[in-house]
Amino acid sequence: MKYIINARLVFDSDNRTLFLQESPEQSIEIGFTSSRLLVEMLENIAGVDREYLLETVWSNHGLRPSNNNLNNQISLLRKSISSLTAYDDLIITLPKKGFMINKRYVIDVESDKPVKAPRVKWRKNGQASTFSISFWILSIMVIVLTSLLGYVVSHEHSSIFGLC
Numbered sequence: 793m794k795y796i797i798n799a800r801l802v803f804d805s806d807n808r809t810l811f812l813q814e815s816p817e818q819s820i821e822i823g824f825t826s827s828r829l830l831v832e833m834l835e836n837i838a839g840v841d842r843e844y845l846l847e848t849v850w851s852n853h854g855l856r857p858s859n860n861n862l863n864n865q866i867s868l869l870r871k872s873i874s875s876l877t878a879y880d881d882l883i884i885t886l887p888k889k890g891f892m893i894n895k896r897y898v899i900d901v902e903s904d905k906p907v908k909a910p911r912v913k914w915r916k917n918g919q920a921s922t923f924s925i926s927f928w929i930l931s932i933m934v935i936v937l938t939s940l941l942g943y944v945v946s947h948e949h950s951s952i953f954g955l956c
Contacts, residue, residue, distance in 0.1 A: 794902040795834045801877050805831050810872055820872050825849060829865050833883065834899055839892035866891060 795803040796813070803810050804819075808827040811819035822830070828849045832840055846857035849865075866883060874880050884892050893899065 793831075795831075796900040796902065797879065797882065798897050799900070801873070801879060803830060803834070810876055812876055818876075820876065822869070822872055823865075824853075825855070825861075826865050826869050826872070828853070829862075830869055833891055833893050834901075837893045837895070837899060839886055839890055841890040845890065 793805045795805065797803065800813055801810065802813055802816070805827060807819075807821075808824065809819040809821050811817075829845065832845060832848055842859065842862060845862055846859075849855075850857035850861065855861075866885075870880070870883055873882055879897065881894050882897055884894050886892060
């Protein structure tokens with residue numbers, strides 16, 4: 793997923809890279825822990841608690857959490873960001889609570905996940921035709937009604953329907 797900060801700084805969480813929109817060839821690769829940390833902050837722009845970050849970024853990945861580790865990773869992120877752009881105040885420290893992304897920066901998210909295509913049946917001439925749900929429901933209703941009619945006729949239950 794790509795996070796675009798103020799239409800200029802791009803964070804690609806899949807490749808763990810930071811780069812400017814105008815020069816993607818000059819990217820900075822950040823570590824796995826820094827990447828997870830930045831994703832958590834970008835996904836929770838109202839702020840994230842220290843304990844939550846230690847749990848999700850370190851403990852859930854089999855790493856030993858500590859406040860020192862968290863502070864070091866925040867410092868590395870700030871240095872990486874400031875080496876590309878003047879967004880020195882992007883990550884704000886909430887004293888004794890946690891961290892947050894500065895609300896003056898606009899965060900846009902681009903997803904690389906493909907959109908599911910509808911079910912398609914190919915005709916012999918190479919053209920595709922789609923079947924809607926109403927077509928399938930209508931087909932099932934016809935089969936059920938035909939089966940019911942066959943059962944009634946074969947078991948001479950026609951008197952039930954008033955047919956003598």
